[in-house]
Amino acid sequence: MIASPEGHQRRALVASPTGPARDAAHALASAWDWCAVEEAEIVVALGGDGFMLQTLHTMLAGRGAPRPVFGMNLGTVGFLMNEWRPQGLDERLARARPFQVTPLTMTATGVDGRTHTSPAINEVSLLRETRQTAKLEVTVNDRVVLPELACDGILVATPAGSTAYNLSAQGPILPLGSALIALTPISPFRPRRWRGAILPDKTRVSLRVLEPDKRPVSAVADQHEIRDVARVDIAMDRTRELTLLFDPEHALDDRITAEQFAA
Template sequence: MSDDPRLSELRRALVASPTPPAQAAAAELADAYDWVPVEEAEMIVALGGDGFMLQTLHAMLERRKPVVPVFGMNLGTVGFLMNEWRPHGLEDRLSRTKMFKVVPLGMTAETVHGEVYKLPAINEVSLLRETRQTAKLEVTVNDRVVLDELACDGILIATPAGSTAYNLSAQGPILPLGSGMLALTPISPFRPRRWRGAILPDKARIGLRVLDPAKRPVSAVADQREIREVARVDVVIDRARELCLLFDPEHALDDRITMEQFIA
């Protein structure tokens, strides 16, 4: 927990999702506090849901250094990455926030045409079949082939922060923050039938090569950005692009991740 009154003194920018609830909340806060443009901000207050928080964090990645902490308030649905929406007492809340560092994945994707794309992912990198044909993938960890042929609808690599999102829907494990692990989770695996994924140290280098991409095309998605017709994807943790989230003490992200394991 920070308990740092200086957090409430940082220059703050207000950003909001275009949804009517978020816009109404932004209008309510606009005159209650002093705000600066995003480019001048030392802290971001974000209003919206988890999708908007991801969008905001990706904008922070483009800024590189220094790291700008983000305090989100939920005007969406689930709000896993957000705090409760309350328009009053913001100064006091910011002085008592708990800080969490989030390290994104770095994806390098090469297409069948030889194009190379480098994209960050805060939640997960996923490979998905593009047609009715099952995807066939070779999986390597630290340059060692661990699966010479995985037949599936796809596969994903999730961070702890993203382990309760798409990864959990695909029956992947929940990873506590600070665990230093990544989830490697197949999506509807057909062969080998008994393989249900792996938990890997976050220093692992994961390679995914598409077998027969002409007949079985595959796309790669880094959070919300898609690259189609990939031939190979390599994924590593990108420690140079660390992010910072702020939470109310009673709404700590590590506690939420732990409790998700007991929800039926």
């Protein structure tokens, strides 16, 4: 195994279970020294956006401060990833630009009274579980702003997640560092002309399910789903900031800006 040059930060390697990611991990494992994630100062992640989210959630659930992550795309879209290119990895890591991403915290209370808490890096979404339209009461900073929203669902997105599900639901793209969140309805029926809101990221959003027995609703924080919720409270968690690393010519803020001009 070829050791990294002296003075380089300790690095951990994680990979998606897909074939291309496993093959790439095997190639890298034989070329550099790696350590366990718990001992690392930088994590190199191989896979797609879904695996990147999984890696970040694993770090949020672990002990200590989350490590900066440099992802290389071996998935489909790879919006949160850099190009897969093993050559010159030391130089790329040394030149990488850091971007801070602040996750949301979802506190979901079920109809059974149980409370579930989960972080969300992209978005928290509420979705109807049956053919019945969901009916939701929307509260912003303890003030009811929509007494009844009839819809398929609603979501709260971070700037990093604003180009994902939020954009597909016709929500706004939020520049990284804008200190904003998007509140976006999914197929709203009433009020017909309400298309969502852009809010300061200090905002606390509460969503209460009306008629939860007749119109059951699930809540999803990125990939973690809670069924049959009665109420969901959402706020930014500034105590758990994450750091993503990008090649200077392929940085996250530039990609988010470019999405506003995509055909």
